[in-house]
Amino acid sequence: MPRYHKLSLAVIFACAAPAAFSSEHSEKVLAALQAGKAHVAQELLIQYKAGAGANAKQRALGKIAATPAEVLVAAHQRRDKRGDLELVRLPQGKSLQQAIAALSADEAVAFVEPNWIYNHAATSNDTYYTNGGLWGMYGDGSSPANQYGSQAAEQWAGGNTACGDVWVGIIDEGYMYNHEDLAANAGKNPGEVAGDGIDNDGNGYVDDVYGWDFAGNDNSVFDGAGDDHGTHVAGTIGGVGGNGKGVAGVCWSVKLFNAKFLGSRGGTTANAVKAVDYMTDMKTRHNLNMIATSNSWGGGGFSQALQDAIGRADNAGMLFIAAAGNDAYNCDSGSNCYPAEYPNNNLIAVASITSTGAMSSFSSYGKTTVDICAPGSAVMSTVPKSSKGKVISGYASYSGTSMATPHVSGAAALYKALNPAASHTQVKNGILAQALPTASCNGKVSSNGRLDVSGY
Ligand SMILES: [Ca+2]
Ligand SMILES: [Ca+2]
Ligand SMILES: [Ca+2]
Ligand SMILES: [Ca+2]
Known part of the structure; x- marks a missing residue:
């Protein structure tokens, strides 16, 4: 059970020996723990070195009396020739700090880190159907108009509403794939036969038709009205346009796919790594035109394991689009804006x-660590609603960098649809190069501007 360990950490840090943490990685982990970043109690992620066998692993774990819980990335499945990435559990009362120190010094271990807990980057408000709720899709030349919108409506006016066979992976909560304004865009695993109890495509997950739920470890990615955040994200990327109801996403047609890892208590590094790898495998295994994953979440501290997973997505030609966070941090100043601030080339x-056109009061930023501004305050989109014991299609206005992020994810899909030969790197560079100079974003993001999809 995830627990927040601020108090006990303060005590541990008072007597930790700084000399034991010489590597840059350990220092980052240490600093994040010291800052009280949330993590799962008595759990660690261990990246073993290549060739670390059963004996070496057993010896290392013996030092801290830990027991193996799960192999997250198996050595024999890796192309990068590194060892197992493994989740382990410590006995009650064992100091996480001392365990990290002991394991970091072990010759079989490349790095060791806590199992951080991530949370939604959203702050919901209860204003439904507010005036101009879909302003994030408007352009200066659309009707209604808003120059600070993503200008998607100008692409639509030019006939570019469809994102064709482009897929976007939603790494978040579940999303309501049977919502009236999403169902037509719900991507299905092309290698899986629903409901036969067999893992038809051999990816390790049985009957993963709409995706996989890593929080519940089951194939029901949509589990009810609590999956509102993920459903809201989905509607901004690919709400069905032109059907006379609800909202429209940046792409009126697109393929949405889901790796659920945020539950009611947030998500963990262990499940985030599995979710990212699941999408990477889905793209490569089935040769899907999946341009990006959309990641409206953050928290915890630096994780080499998660950064490595984002790197594997990069190698597979996929962008990782991430929310800067809702703490109004300057992410350039060591504020732990993870995963947004990882330096991976495929991250936006x-x-x-x-x-x-103002920067939202909650928004984190960073001239070198954050890339672009997008509409995130008072954004209308799809949500599940409870009504008379049933879950029905609904709409709501939310605010957060969680809402800004899927505008960019939708933009990546649109760019890829309009420029099919573009690599994921070219898609990223195109999105940033066409950002519109904006006073509130100047010096606050690397592009100095806001999302403008009209020139794709
Ligand atoms: Ca499967
Ligand atoms: Ca099946
Ligand atoms: Ca489930
Ligand atoms: Ca609609």
Whole structure:
């Protein structure tokens, strides 16, 4: 059970020996623990070195009396020739700090880190159907108009509403794939036969038709009205347009696919790594035109394991689009804006602006660590709603860098659809190069501007 360990850590740190943590990785982990970043109690992720066999692993774990819980990335499945990435558990009362120190010094271990806990990057408000709720899709030349919107409506006016066979992976909560404004865009695993109890495509997950639920470890990615955050994200990327109801996403047609790892208590590094790898495998195994994953979450501290997983997505030609966070941090100053601030080339970190072009008061930013601004305040989108004991299609206005991020994920899909030969790197560079200079974003994000999809 995830627990927040701020108090006990403060005590542990008072007597930790700094000399034991010489590597840059250990220092980052240490600093994040010291800052009280949430993590799962008595759990660690261990990256073993190549060739570390059963005996070497057993000897290492013996030092801290730990027991193996799960192999997250198996050595024999890796192309990078590194060892197992493994989740382990420590006995009650064992100091996480001392365990990290002992394992970091072990010759079989490349790195060791806590199992961080991530949370949604959203702050919901309860204003439904507010005026100009879909402003994030408007352009200066659309009707209604808003120059601070993503200008998606101008592409639509030019006939570019469809994102064709492009897929976007939603790494978040579950999303309501049978929502009236999403169902037509719900991607299905092309290698899986539903409900036969067999893992038809051999990816390790049985009957994963709409994706996989890593929080519940089952194939029901949508589990009810609690999956509102993931459903809201989905509607901004690919709400069905032109059907006379609800909202429209940046792409009116696109293939949405889901790796659920955020539950009611947030998500963990262990499940985030599995979720990212699941999408990477899905793209390569089935040769899907999956341009990006959309990641509206953050928290915890630096994780080499998660950064490595983002790197594997990069190698597979996929962008990782991430929310900058809702703490109003300057992410350039060591504020732990993870995963947004990882330096991976395939990552786009997104800050939030309001409908009047100001940076949203909650939005984190960073001239070197954050890349672009996008609409994130008072954004209308799809949500599940409870009504008379049933879950029905609904709509709501939310605010957060969580809402800004899927505007960019949708933009990546649109760019890829309009420029089919573009590599994922070219898609990223195109999105950033066409950002519109914006006063509130100047010096706050690397592009100095806001999302503008009209020139793709
Ligand atoms: Ca499967
Ligand atoms: Ca099956
Ligand atoms: Ca489930
Ligand atoms: Ca609609």
